[in-house]
Amino acid sequence: MSTQPIEDSHDEPLFPMPPLTEQALRVAVRSLGLSAAVRFEEEFHSAWQEAVQTDSTVPMHTFLQRWGIFVALRRYPERARRLHELETAVAEASSVEDARCAAAEIGVLLDAARREVAA
Template sequence: MSADPAHHRDPDEPLFPMPPLTEAALRVAVARVDLSAAVRFEQEFHAAWQEAVQTDSTVPMHTFLHRWGVFVALRRIPSRAARLDELERAVGRAPTLEEARAASTEIAALLDMAAREAAE
């Protein structure tokens, strides 16, 4: 994360308020929570824009904004971001299908919570 954790004392508190689902606001937020993701954000933004123009539809842009809103919602709270990373590693290392499913279920719950937060 690019946000300075030393200055952020409570890992359960957001680093910043949830931004509106606009390209400019999400661009800033993505850069704050994960500078390396900012490159992907730009690539996906241009791809979504091209698809929107080619299909004469706003759906690609709405999908792009929603996806990155969820990304920011997941990562703007340090404890949530850490838990997501932990669960993703657990799925990859799970010795049994049941353990992988349990971690995947928790990931799904985090994604659902982030999607609701992004939609507010």
């Protein structure tokens, strides 16, 4: 697998990291693409339904965390490009070792996104 840096220090975010609220994430996801916006709405309604049925805020909290990480991963164009490249590498890997290397780098990207969301 490539040893290129995960993030280019010159890569500027498309927008600031939004707060983990439904409306702020909705706006951010819409700016990232129509298919993501459709998926966001579908998952929002499912999480809302589950929260009502279980009388728990956990489904909504999980939803907001997951979509916050989605936004954090994709708000930097270089990071989004690298994520896509690594996902393709996993899908097309010719060996388990190649898939593991790409998956490990995806893990590093996810860790960086989680830190942004937690900040």
